[in-house]
Amino acid sequence: MVKIKNLRIPGYQPVSLQIAANECIGISGVSGSGKTRLLRAIADLDEHDGEVIVNGIHAHNLPAHTWRKKVALLPAESVWWFDTIGEHFISYNDNFSTLGFSAEVMQWDAAHCSSGEKQRLSILRLLENRPELLLLDEPTANLDRHNTTQVETLIQHYLHENRAAAIWVAHSVTQLKRVAQRRFVIHQGQLQAAGHDID
Amino acid sequence: MQSLISLSYLDLSLAALLVLALIGLAGRMQLGLSRQLAIAAVRTTVQLSILGLILKAVFSNVNSLLIAAISAVMLVVAAMEILSRQKRKLHRRWGFGISLASLFVSSFVITLLALLIIIRADPWYTPQYAIPLLGMLLGNTMNGIALGMDRLVQTAWQQRRQIEQRLMLGQTALQAIQDIRRDSMRAGMIPIINAMAAAGIVSLPGMMTGQILAGSSPQEAVNYQILIMFLITAGTGFGVVSVLSLISRRLFDSRQRLRFERLLRPESVSS
Numbered sequence A: 001m002v003k004i005k006n007l008r009i010p011g012y013q014p015v016s017l018q019i020a021a022n023e024c025i026g027i028s029g030v031s032g033s034g035k036t037r038l039l040r041a042i043a044d045l046d047e048h049d050g051e052v053i054v055n056g057i058h059a060h061n062l063p064a065h066t067w068r069k070k071v072a073l074l075p076a077e078s079v080w081w082f083d084t085i086g087e088h089f090i091s092y093n094d095n096f097s098t099l100g101f102s103a104e105v106m107q108w109d110a111a112h113c114s115s116g117e118k119q120r121l122s123i124l125r126l127l128e129n130r131p132e133l134l135l136l137d138e139p140t141a142n143l144d145r146h147n148t149t150q151v152e153t154l155i156q157h158y159l160h161e162n163r164a165a166a167i168w169v170a171h172s173v174t175q176l177k178r179v180a181q182r183r184f185v186i187h188q189g190q191l192q193a194a195g196h197d198i199d
Numbered sequence B: 001m002q003s004l005i006s007l008s009y010l011d012l013s014l015a016a017l018l019v020l021a022l023i024g025l026a027g028r029m030q031l032g033l034s035r036q037l038a039i040a041a042v043r044t045t046v047q048l049s050i051l052g053l054i055l056k057a058v059f060s061n062v063n064s065l066l067i068a069a070i071s072a073v074m075l076v077v078a079a080m081e082i083l084s085r086q087k088r089k090l091h092r093r094w095g096f097g098i099s100l101a102s103l104f105v106s107s108f109v110i111t112l113l114a115l116l117i118i119i120r121a122d123p124w125y126t127p128q129y130a131i132p133l134l135g136m137l138l139g140n141t142m143n144g145i146a147l148g149m150d151r152l153v154q155t156a157w158q159q160r161r162q163i164e165q166r167l168m169l170g171q172t173a174l175q176a177i178q179d180i181r182r183d184s185m186r187a188g189m190i191p192i193i194n195a196m197a198a199a200g201i202v203s204l205p206g207m208m209t210g211q212i213l214a215g216s217s218p219q220e221a222v223n224y225q226i227l228i229m230f231l232i233t234a235g236t237g238f239g240v241v242s243v244l245s246l247i248s249r250r251l252f253d254s255r256q257r258l259r260f261e262r263l264l265r266p267e268s269v270s271s
Helices: A035-042 A064-070 A094-098 A103-107 A115-127 A145-162 A173-179 B009-028 B034-060 B064-084 B092-119 B127-158 B160-168 B173-198 B206-213 B218-251 B266-270
Strands: A002-008 A015-019 A024-028 A049-054 A071-074 A133-137 A165-169 A182-187 A190-196
Touching (some): A002 A035, A024 A035, A024 A173, A035 A071, A035 A165, A064 A071, A064 B160, A071 A115, A094 A115, A094 A145, A133 A145, A145 A165, A145 A173, B009 B034, B034 B064, B034 B127, B064 B092, B092 B127, B092 B218, B127 B160, B127 B173, B127 B218, B160 B173, B173 B218
Parallel strands (some): A024 A165, A071 A133, A133 A165
Antiparallel strands (some): A002 A015, A002 A049, A182 A190
16 A cells, blocks of 8 residues: 655645555656656655655655665666676566566676567566565566567566555556556646546 | 985976977977976976975974964865866865865875874974875875776766666665775775885885985885885775765765765756
């Protein structure tokens, strides 16, 4: 259960929002409308006012790095700093095969991965921390239809298994209708509800 | 011991002619160096002459307050020099404070220790020992600190996305910048490590050369040179460590967010 109370970032109307366990909400909006900044504030990477509470725990009661393990932000473009993919992970796990990677992937040269591979791997890297709230910024922007479906399934499965919540930012409203139970649009600094199609 | 052969102004003029010849050559090759060379040569002449006059006065009249004042001026000028060597310009107040604090640890404290415990002149602040020692330490640790600082700020700026990615994955600020810190530490220490390794084989260190020219026995000169080398190494090491930790602390806020605007001037953050 996630509560966002009066979250304020410059140029934004205060945002208040509740997300249930196992729920995914979708946010769309034109480029530059501030979707990324909203996610960064929730992950406490940018200064902000207001409160974010995840499963009863306030952000300011946890050291920032512990908070970011709980509240995991997936940036639109991932960064890999070690030579091989494997050095960025604790170990190979079942999620890898769900996204179509065999154990060999751990030896791959990070610099030679395609943007689609990096995007899928960065989701796996994010899930290793077992976050309770996922903040996904365009998680399938570089993926073909097949891989997009796999990622959507993996995330939904993860939320269900861990009773976690997610905020999914995407341009494609069709995708948000598929993955999110509630949808919002950011328009002129305001987060507006955009239809409820609870399934 | 033979007495020192003193140099006349004519001797110095002959050496100056060599520099003039170089300036002429640089001008003809259009290297754009002539002006810089000329200014630097004039500066070195004027600055050292003034220093000579000051030291003459200080040596003849040992006054602890005067020595403290001179040391303070040296420290402040060295801190300003560190700032001027940074490619990304730091906020003046913070940059200056951080440089000054690191120089204080690396040069001031080490010089004090050396004077009080190792050299034990009477009085301990005897200017013939105190001022050259502080000068050697400041000059060398200043280099290390300026290099380490520049490397840390530059690399952190270039790799800011990587640092934030690490923060997003739950690393602490310290973990996120650890690799860059290690590189910067190396960058700051390499000159003195190289100098120690090459001393006596490839290069004859300046201070030792001076002492030998002035008539000291080579053994005495060597002992002093080793002492200085060790002091410089320790000073540079402590200085670079403190500048790196002060800068990294300033680079992140209490919630471990990367905050370049806390460290850099606005024009350095926008580019």
